[in-house]
Amino acid sequence: xxxxxxxxxxxxxxxxxxxxxxxxxxxxxxxxxxxxxxxxxxxxxxxxxxxxxxxxxxxxxxxxxxxxxxxxxxxxxxxxxxxxxxxxxxxxxxxxxxxxxxxxxxxxxxxxxxxxxxxxxxxxxxxxxxxxxxxxxxxxxxxxxxxxxxxxxxxxxxxxxxxxxxxxxxxxxxxxxxxxxxxxxxxxxxxxxxxxxxxxxxxxxxxxxxxxxxxxxxxxxxxxxxxxxxxxxxxxxxxxxxxxxxxxxxxxxxxxxxxxxxxxxxxxxxxxxxxxxxxxxxxxxxxxxxxxxxxxxxxxxxxxxxxxxxxxxxxxxxxxxxxxxxxxxxxxxxxxxxxxxxxxxxxxxxxxxxxxxxxxxxxxxxxxxxxxxxxxxxxxxxxxxxxxxxxxxxxxxxxxxxxxxxxxxxxxxxxxxxxxxxxxxxxxxxxxxxxxxxxxxxxxxxxxxxxxxxxxxxxxxxxxxxxxxxxxxxxxxxxxxxxxxxxxxxxxx
Amino acid sequence: xxxxxxxxxxxxxxxxxxxxxxxxxxxxxxxxxxxxxxxxxxxxxxxxxxxxxxxxxxxxxxxxxxxxxxxxxxxxxxxxxxxxxxxxxxxxxxxxxxxxxxxxxxxxxxxxxxxxxxxxxxxxxxxxxxxxxxx
Numbered sequence: 001x002x003x004x005x006x007x008x009x010x011x012x013x014x015x016x017x018x019x020x021x022x023x024x025x026x027x028x029x030x031x032x033x034x035x036x037x038x039x040x041x042x043x044x045x046x047x048x049x050x051x052x053x054x055x056x057x058x059x060x061x062x063x064x065x066x067x068x069x070x071x072x073x074x075x076x077x078x079x080x081x082x083x084x085x086x087x088x089x090x091x092x093x094x095x096x097x098x099x100x101x102x103x104x105x106x107x108x109x110x111x112x113x114x115x116x117x118x119x120x121x122x123x124x125x126x127x128x129x130x131x132x133x134x135x136x137x138x139x140x141x142x143x144x145x146x147x148x149x150x151x152x153x154x155x156x157x158x159x160x161x162x163x164x165x166x167x168x169x170x171x172x173x174x175x176x177x178x179x180x181x182x183x184x185x186x187x188x189x190x191x192x193x194x195x196x197x198x199x200x201x202x203x204x205x206x207x208x209x210x211x212x213x214x215x216x217x218x219x220x221x222x223x224x225x226x227x228x229x230x231x232x233x234x235x236x237x238x239x240x241x242x243x244x245x246x247x248x249x250x251x252x253x254x255x256x257x258x259x260x261x262x263x264x265x266x267x268x269x270x271x272x273x274x275x276x277x278x279x280x281x282x283x284x285x286x287x288x289x290x291x292x293x294x295x296x297x298x299x300x301x302x303x304x305x306x307x308x309x310x311x312x313x314x315x316x317x318x319x320x321x322x323x324x325x326x327x328x329x330x331x332x333x334x335x336x337x338x339x340x341x342x343x344x345x346x347x348x349x350x351x352x353x354x355x356x357x358x359x360x361x362x363x364x365x366x367x368x369x370x371x372x373x374x375x376x377x378x379x380x381x382x383x384x385x386x387x388x389x390x391x392x393x394x395x396x397x398x399x400x401x402x403x404x405x406x407x408x409x410x411x412x413x414x415x416x417x418x419x420x421x422x423x424x425x426x427x428x429x430x431x432x433x434x435x436x437x438x439x440x441x442x443x444x445x446x447x448x449x450x451x452x453x454x455x456x457x458x459x460x461x462x463x464x465x466x467x468x469x470x471x472x473x474x475x476x477x478x479x480x481x482x483x484x485x486x487x488x489x490x491x492x493x
Numbered sequence: 494x495x496x497x498x499x500x501x502x503x504x505x506x507x508x509x510x511x512x513x514x515x516x517x518x519x520x521x522x523x524x525x526x527x528x529x530x531x532x533x534x535x536x537x538x539x540x541x542x543x544x545x546x547x548x549x550x551x552x553x554x555x556x557x558x559x560x561x562x563x564x565x566x567x568x569x570x571x572x573x574x575x576x577x578x579x580x581x582x583x584x585x586x587x588x589x590x591x592x593x594x595x596x597x598x599x600x601x602x603x604x605x606x607x608x609x610x611x612x613x614x615x616x617x618x619x620x621x622x623x624x625x626x627x628x
Binding site: 166183186187190350351353354355356360361363384408411412413414415416417418420421423424427459460462463464465466467468 | 495497503504505507509514515516517518519520522525526527528529530531532533534535536565566567568571572589591592595596597
């Protein structure tokens with residue numbers, strides 16, 4: 001079994017991994033950049049090692065610094081989390097070369113699935129339908145432009161190395177090609193250190209449905225059902241849920257075919273550990289297309305944990321240690337419905353521009369059936385250098401409508417002050433009739449966002465008077481607020 | 494008449510019209526934030542942009558027709574899309590910023606001419622830093 005694990009990540013996912021380690025007695029080593037010296041993940045681990053400046057390219061994306069940190073800490077394994085180096089085959093290779101267990105697939109599986117052309121060929125050979133597209137050999141503006149002409153507008157231009165909507169642009173008009181290609185390339189370089197672009201036909205009215213797979217070193221590959229993530233804004237997932245409402249509305253055989261295709265694709269690359277196979281689904285025709293495979297733990301893994309009752313991160317550590325999967329396919333079942341909202345520091349009223357700043361007040365709600373994974377604390381900072389994800393709120397209940405209502409109730413009781421967030425925007429989505437009917441496609445948010453961003457109405461009068469008339473903090477002697485414990489003792493807190 | 498009771502640090506119970514509401518409040522008097530029922534409010538004495546709607550980050554200088562276009566947040570300049578003296582129309586991209594790995598175009602708030610460019614590609618700028626002066 002792994003003895004001491006270096007967590008090559010930050011924020012909520014680093015904390016999630018630390019918790020799993022505590023349960024099974026693995027020592028934890030966090031890494032932090034200058035901006036994160038006092039971040040919760042650095043404070044929570046058994047020890048923490050500074051790995052450089054705040055810019056991710058010089059810290060969380062630096063393979064040599066990460067390997068040096070693992071060696072200095074005497075770690076025997078590395079968990080990459082998601083994002084950063086998690087899908088970087090060279091990093092997995094470097095870990096192995098340094099005698100460290102990489103918690104994830106083999107470098108060769110990472111490389112094959114990380115190359116979108118290879119991944120599509122692999123999936124097609126394994127029997128999954130694919131969307132037309134290509135990675136142009138000539139990566140100049142003109143070369144990508146010719147590839148776009150071959151594939152046919154409208155297209156998606158994506159970072160060949162990445163995910164999460166970074167380095168991804170939709171191109172509808174020929175005149176926009178060059179500008180959008182240049183933007184996508186810059187974003188791809190900044191986010192993944194690789195500006196290679198991939199061009200794919202845009203499928204309209206599609207639903208995003210992904211299958212969680214898991215394989216061990218003993219020949220066992222299983223799936224843990226699907227998640228639907230059709231509520232995306234500019235290809236950035238906002239809400240994820242399981243089971244998929246798109247599949248619920250179609251022939252039950254579709255789920256069987258998709259999960260079988262996902263397992264076959266994973267087997268075809270000799271996949272090990274946790275992975276996710278993403279599909280586009282056209283619910284009208286029942287057609288589905290392989291999109292890509294994410295060779296890592298997903299942000300939204302908690303949704304699958306909520307419906308299946310398994311611990312995916314613990315299983316990752318067990319499997320990476322060489323032990324068999326803790327469950328057989330027959331033992332995995334799903335129950336009820338789970339739905340997750342990603343709470344981002346961003347300002348919907350100003351084009352969702354990311355926000356950075358100090359969290360003046362941050363209180364997570366506690367209620368039955370609600371799990372919150374976060375990497376921030378009240379009084380801490382949301383740094384400008386990294387992804388603006390603050391927290392993931394996962395609600396589970398017996399049915400989809402009850403899970404939606406529970407998530408909305410949790411968000412209404414989740415005060416975050418000091419930075420603007422998307423909380424109100426997410427509540428608007430959850431309460432939209434089309435979302436509640438389960439018919440939202442991947443373009444829904446991009447179409448409907450203007451109507452979902454509420455105009456900044458004036459605060460209700462009682463909110464304004466409560467906020468302005470008094471000192472909110474207990475240690476202010478000028479307070480005019482009635483204290484419930486003592487009607488007239490302003491010094492008592 | 495609302496009755497306000499502090500029930501925790503920054504947590505206020507407000508009785509209004511026979512209902513009990515919970516309002517969370519933080520920040521100094523000049524930059525006060527409140528949260529109620531999933532909604533966030535901010536009263537900022539220095540930044541009129543936050544009280545208003547679209548929140549365009551521009552300031553007009555007194556007795557001149559100059560307009561400063563500023564950075565909405567700390568960011569890196571990845572591209573300057575205009576040159577000094579160029580005529581621009583409202584909505585044209587002036588500068589492309591990068592923050593949190595996303596690119597953010599900064600558009601001209603009005604029609605005008607680029608009087609000066611106050612940033613260069615690769616610069617790191619703070620929130621409210623002037624990027625471009627229009628006239």
